[in-house]
Amino acid sequence: MKKTAVLLLTGAMCAALFTGCGKQNEIPAQQPEQPAQEISVVEVEDLTGQDDPAEASAEEEQPDLHAGEARSDLTGEWISEDVAAQRPFAVMMGNTKIATPQYGIGEADVIYEAPVEGSETRLMPIFQDYGDIEKIMSIRSCRLYYIDWALEFDAIYGHYGQAYLAKEMLGNSYVNNLSGLDGSLENTMYFRDSSRKAPHNAYTTGDGIREGISIKGYESQHAADYEPHYTFNQDDSAEINLENGEDAAVVRPGYKVNRPWFVYDPQTGLYARYQNGERQFDAMTEETVRVKNILIQICDWYVADNETGYLAVDTMSGGKGYYITNGKAIPVTWSKASQKAPTKYYDAGGQEIVMNQGKTWVCITQNTLEDQIAFYASEEEFQTAE
Numbered sequence: 001m002k003k004t005a006v007l008l009l010t011g012a013m014c015a016a017l018f019t020g021c022g023k024q025n026e027i028p029a030q031q032p033e034q035p036a037q038e039i040s041v042v043e044v045e046d047l048t049g050q051d052d053p054a055e056a057s058a059e060e061e062q063p064d065l066h067a068g069e070a071r072s073d074l075t076g077e078w079i080s081e082d083v084a085a086q087r088p089f090a091v092m093m094g095n096t097k098i099a100t101p102q103y104g105i106g107e108a109d110v111i112y113e114a115p116v117e118g119s120e121t122r123l124m125p126i127f128q129d130y131g132d133i134e135k136i137m138s139i140r141s142c143r144l145y146y147i148d149w150a151l152e153f154d155a156i157y158g159h160y161g162q163a164y165l166a167k168e169m170l171g172n173s174y175v176n177n178l179s180g181l182d183g184s185l186e187n188t189m190y191f192r193d194s195s196r197k198a199p200h201n202a203y204t205t206g207d208g209i210r211e212g213i214s215i216k217g218y219e220s221q222h223a224a225d226y227e228p229h230y231t232f233n234q235d236d237s238a239e240i241n242l243e244n245g246e247d248a249a250v251v252r253p254g255y256k257v258n259r260p261w262f263v264y265d266p267q268t269g270l271y272a273r274y275q276n277g278e279r280q281f282d283a284m285t286e287e288t289v290r291v292k293n294i295l296i297q298i299c300d301w302y303v304a305d306n307e308t309g310y311l312a313v314d315t316m317s318g319g320k321g322y323y324i325t326n327g328k329a330i331p332v333t334w335s336k337a338s339q340k341a342p343t344k345y346y347d348a349g350g351q352e353i354v355m356n357q358g359k360t361w362v363c364i365t366q367n368t369l370e371d372q373i374a375f376y377a378s379e380e381e382f383q384t385a386e
Helices: 013-020 053-060 082-084 144-152 163-168 206-216 367-372 379-385
Strands: 002-010 042-045 069-071 078-080 089-091 110-115 121-127 157-160 176-178 202-205 250-252 263-266 269-275 293-299 301-303 311-313 319-324 330-336 344-346 362-364 374-376
Touching: 078 263, 089 144, 110 144, 110 311, 121 144, 144 157, 144 293, 144 311, 157 206, 163 301, 202 206, 202 250, 250 379, 293 367, 362 367, 374 379
Parallel strands: 089 157, 110 362, 157 176, 293 362
Antiparallel strands: 002 042, 069 078, 089 121, 110 121, 250 263, 250 374, 263 269, 293 319, 301 311, 319 330, 330 344
16 A cells, blocks of 8 residues: 655644734733744555445456357357367258158258259358267268368268268368268267168267267367367457448358248347248257358369269369348458368458358259359349249
8 A cells, every 4th residue: 555644733833823823912921932842754655545445346356248158160159168169060951841850950050052063052060069069860861062061160970871983082081080881980980860761861969970070080179270160250349240241131042942041130230040931940859940151152063973973163263252240241262271171251341251150051052053143132133023
C-alpha cells in the first residue's frame, strides 16, 4: 500500500500560527521565545484502495470459462480438449432413397456430398466426437476421390468395400481405413440391420469405431504437425454476414437425381437440408439436418470406367465455387497443394475466407453442371422457379 506523510504540529507552534486571528488594535503580550520544536512525521495508510492486494487477487482469480476445452478444427466451437485432439472419423454413407433416412447424420460436423455413378450422390459425414454415437447407417463402399477429402482432415476412414479403382490407394499405409470387408471387423465394428435390405443396412456404433481403431492399431490422436482445415471467426468478433454477397435464402447445389436444396432460417441462422422433395432428417432423432455453412466446390470430372460408370473427380487442380452463410453467397476459388493438404478457399481479393463457427456441408458439383447451381432471395421465388 502507498504511505502518506502527515505533519503533526506541536501545541506551541499551533498557538503561534493562530495569534493573528484577534482584533487588529490589540497588541499581543510579549511571549518568551520558545525553542524551535521538531516536526513529527508519521506514516499512515493511504485508504484510497490503490494497489489493494485483495482487488489484485480478485482480478487474478477470474475463472477460465474454457478450462479443459479447445477449439474444434471442424466447427471452430469449444469442445473437450481430449476430443479436439483426436483424429475424426469419416465414413461413406448411402444417399439413395432406399438408404434414407440415414442414422447419425445429424451428429456430423462436416458432410461431403459428391456425385457417383448414375448421377446419384453419396455422402461422407465427418465426426469429431464419435464415442457415444448409437448408430451410423447406411454405410456404403468407397470411391477413390473421397479418400483425398478424408486425408485432408487426418481422418480415419470407414467404408464397406470399395470400387476397384480405389483398391490400390487404400493399400497405402498412410490411408488408415476401416473396411467392412475386413474379416477382423465383421461383427466387431460393422453390423447389419435386419429391418433394411442389404447393401443399405450396414451400420456401426461409437463403440464399434473405437474397437476397429484398436484392432487395426491406428493412432487415434492428431500428429503434432497437423494443419487445421478451416479458418473460423473468433468468439469476440461479429458473425460473417457477406454483406456484398448474393441473396441466398434458398440454395440449389446442382445435383440431377436427388435435386437437393437448402433453406435459410434467420431465426436460427442455419440452413435446413431437403432432397427428393422432402426434408432430410436423422432417423435417430427425427430432426432435420441443419448446417451453418455451405461450400460449393466445382470440380472437373470424367467417366473412369464406361462399363461400371465409375467417375473420377479432380480433387487437385483447383477451380471455382461458392461460400454461403447467413442467407448470402459469394464466389470463391479453391486450391489444394498436395493430396494430404486441406483444400483452401479464397475470396475475390485472394484472401482465405473466414467461416462462421458451426457445421459445414461441402457440395462437390461437376463443372458440367455449374449452370444448375442457383440461389434464390426467398422461398416464394424458389417455389415459383420450380
